[in-house]
Amino acid sequence: MYEGAVQDLIDELGRLPGVGPKSAQRIAFHLLAANPADVRRLVDALTQVKEKVRFCRVCGNVAEAEECRICRDPRRDQASICVVEESKDVVAIEKTREFRGRYHVLGGAISPIEGIGPDDLRIRELLARLQDGAVTEVILATDPNLEGEATATYLARLLGPLRLRVTRLASGLPVGGDLEYADEVTLGRAFEGRRLLEA
Amino acid sequence: MRTSNRRWASRVYLRALSLVDFRSYPSLDLTLTPGVVVLRGANGEGKTNLVEAIRFAGTQDSHRVASTAPLVRDGADRAVIRVVVVREDREARVELELTPGKATRARINGGPLPRAREALGLLRTVLFAPEDLALVKGDPAERRGFLDDLLVARAPRYAGVRADYERVLRQRATLLKSAGSAGRVARRGGDLGTLDVWDGHLARFGSELLVARLELVEALRPLVDKAYAAVAGTGPGVALSYRSTVAGSRREEVAEAMRAEMTRLRVAEVERGVCLVGPHRDDLLLSLGPLPARGYASQGESWSLALALRLASYELLRGDGGEPVLLLDDVFAELDSTRRRRLAELVASAEQVILTAAVGADVPRFDAVAAHDVAAGTVRRVN
Ligand SMILES: Nc1ncnc2c1ncn2[C@@H]1O[C@H](COP(=O)(O)OP(=O)(O)O)[C@@H](O)[C@H]1O
Numbered sequence: 001m002y003e004g005a006v007q008d009l010i011d012e013l014g015r016l017p018g019v020g021p022k023s024a025q026r027i028a029f030h031l032l033a034a035n036p037a038d039v040r041r042l043v044d045a046l047t048q049v050k051e052k053v054r055f056c057r058v059c060g061n062v063a064e065a066e067e068c069r070i071c072r073d074p075r076r077d078q079a080s081i082c083v084v085e086e087s088k089d090v091v092a093i094e095k096t097r098e099f100r101g102r103y104h105v106l107g108g109a110i111s112p113i114e115g116i117g118p119d120d121l122r123i124r125e126l127l128a129r130l131q132d133g134a135v136t137e138v139i140l141a142t143d144p145n146l147e148g149e150a151t152a153t154y155l156a157r158l159l160g161p162l163r164l165r166v167t168r169l170a171s172g173l174p175v176g177g178d179l180e181y182a183d184e185v186t187l188g189r190a191f192e193g194r195r196l197l198e199a
Numbered sequence: 200m201r202t203s204n205r206r207w208a209s210r211v212y213l214r215a216l217s218l219v220d221f222r223s224y225p226s227l228d229l230t231l232t233p234g235v236v237v238l239r240g241a242n243g244e245g246k247t248n249l250v251e252a253i254r255f256a257g258t259q260d261s262h263r264v265a266s267t268a269p270l271v272r273d274g275a276d277r278a279v280i281r282v283v284v285v286r287e288d289r290e291a292r293v294e295l296e297l298t299p300g301k302a303t304r305a306r307i308n309g310g311p312l313p314r315a316r317e318a319l320g321l322l323r324t325v326l327f328a329p330e331d332l333a334l335v336k337g338d339p340a341e342r343r344g345f346l347d348d349l350l351v352a353r354a355p356r357y358a359g360v361r362a363d364y365e366r367v368l369r370q371r372a373t374l375l376k377s378a379g380s381a382g383r384v385a386r387r388g389g390d391l392g393t394l395d396v397w398d399g400h401l402a403r404f405g406s407e408l409l410v411a412r413l414e415l416v417e418a419l420r421p422l423v424d425k426a427y428a429a430v431a432g433t434g435p436g437v438a439l440s441y442r443s444t445v446a447g448s449r450r451e452e453v454a455e456a457m458r459a460e461m462t463r464l465r466v467a468e469v470e471r472g473v474c475l476v477g478p479h480r481d482d483l484l485l486s487l488g489p490l491p492a493r494g495y496a497s498q499g500e501s502w503s504l505a506l507a508l509r510l511a512s513y514e515l516l517r518g519d520g521g522e523p524v525l526l527l528d529d530v531f532a533e534l535d536s537t538r539r540r541r542l543a544e545l546v547a548s549a550e551q552v553i554l555t556a557a558v559g560a561d562v563p564r565f566d567a568v569a570a571h572d573v574a575a576g577t578v579r580r581v582n
């Protein structure tokens with residue numbers, strides 16, 4: 001244990017995903033030794049991200065305005081929505097250039113272990129977007145792991161009664177994986193080969 | 200162990216073992232030879248640690264502990280196990296890096312693998328150790344683990360099925376628990392709304408695992424009976440039967456039975472907060488003659504039966520092609536002289552057998568052995 005401020009910093013860093021106690025300590029001492037201007041830039045970036053960045057009120061993607069860049073773009077196809085777990089998945093899919101519709105970011109996947117149920121995800125918002133009948137296809141692009149599959153199955157059943165084409169990305173994505181880490185070609189192919197789900 | 204399977208098996212052995220910060224070894228480079236390898240040393244000098252490392256290189260888990268933390272030398276951040284496996288005339292270098300709290304990383308011939316799991320199956324081992332008495336005397340979990348380990352050794356893709364099944368179980372049990380407590384306090388809407396989804400997942404992976412176990416038990420049955428007779432001499436025959444919470448032997452049938460049973464037991468499951476249906480509740484029943492082995496077999500019979508299970512696994516893997524490496528940790532001391540002699544005869548024909556013995560303990564004579572002394576973190580060839 002270190003004294004006061006240093007230990008506080010180590011504790012805070014240690015709470016970040018992927019940062020263990022050893023790395024937290026290494027980063028903390030790196031920052032202690034770094035020159036003040038560099039640290040200031042980091043502090044500014046952190047402050048800005050919390051002040052400026054918001055979540056799109058339509059799709060839940062990160063945005064710098066009320067609505068994100070994709071939702072504001074009139075050239076995007078209004079008839080299809082791609083449902084993903086996180087904003088980073090939007091980035092991954094955009095890279096493939098296979099999809100011209102809009103997105104819906106759930107904010108995670110169903111996982112009782114982590115205390116996440118359907119009510120904790122932006123599912124009500126999704127249903128609201130499907131009310132007026134303008135959307136005709138929903139692509140379920142949750143991660144190809146257990147929780148992602150469970151979420152897709154749950155949504156497929158929920159959307160079953162609506163008159164929609166509900167599809168799931170084709171297999172071929174590494175099982176047990178994370179959409180974010182699938183390479184562009186594989187992800188692009190999974191998009192093309194998406195299959196219809198029967199609820 | 201001279202059987203007709205022998206000629207199908209290709210020649211596989213371990214040529215080298217290197218360790219960095221594994222258990223009591225800061226660093227070790229050991230050259231190994233085919234045939235019988237003996238590791239001898241006083242208690243606590245690190246013989247089992249070597250056997251554990253070799254087994255880990257094949258299965259990526261330990262027979263002694265569930266997490267990797269105890270495998271990393273006290274004071275070190277991570278451990279490395281490197282083995283060179285010779286198969287026919289080709290060599291593969293498998294390197295595993297173990298970091299507590301993180302996924303194990305694997306390289307084959309220097310190239311990193313996206314998932315360590317992909318290195319499973321390159322080195323197949325069968326280990327017989329004193330702990331194996333629990334296969335006969337212990338809880339059903341010991342025998343389920345025995346079957347599942349063997350499934351993975353035969354077809355590494357079952358590592359994925361097993362991991363998925365265990366994860367679905369945890370997810371579903373957590374949901375049942377929270378639904379149960381929510382029911383008593385204030386029922387929140389939709390809590391059980393996703394249970395159907397998890398039921399489906401549990402039936403899907405559970406049926407796959409269960410059907411594979413049933414097929415495995417069929418394949419093992421004659422081999423265990425034969426191995427028991429070979430070790431114990433004549434005696435009552437061994438019977439294996441798989442006891443399950445659900446009926447059926449085909450995938451669809453079992454999945455359907457699981458779903459029906461979950462529906463039937465829903466109230467009990469929510470009340471108790473546990474998953475009551477599926478292969479995680481099953482057992483492999485072992486009997487000698489008319490009596491169950493657990494609770495009835497003598498100490499000697501129990502040892503013979505545990506050994507027969509391992510030798511049958513060895514035969515089965517050998518029959519699949521690709522000789523497994525046989526590891527015998529401190530077991531000769533546990534057997535009476537007749538059983539010891541029989542085991543020695545059986546293993547003499549193995550492509551490679553690595554056995555440990557305490558100083559002074561009796562080890563049967565073999566025609567050719569590579570003998571090593573294990574002491575103070577070093578291993579020295581002595582002949
Ligand atoms: N993570 C570890 N770090 C350092 N030493 C360890 C570690 N795990 C086990 N040991 C040491 O290894 C020794 C046991 O080695 P083991 O292979 O079981 O002995 P044996 O030769 O009797 O089979 C013990 O002295 C124990 O303290």
Ligand SMILES: [Mg+2]
Nearest residue numbers: 246247528529
């Ligand atoms: Mg030992």
Ligand SMILES: [Zn+2]
Nearest residue numbers: 056059068071
């Ligand atoms: Zn948006």
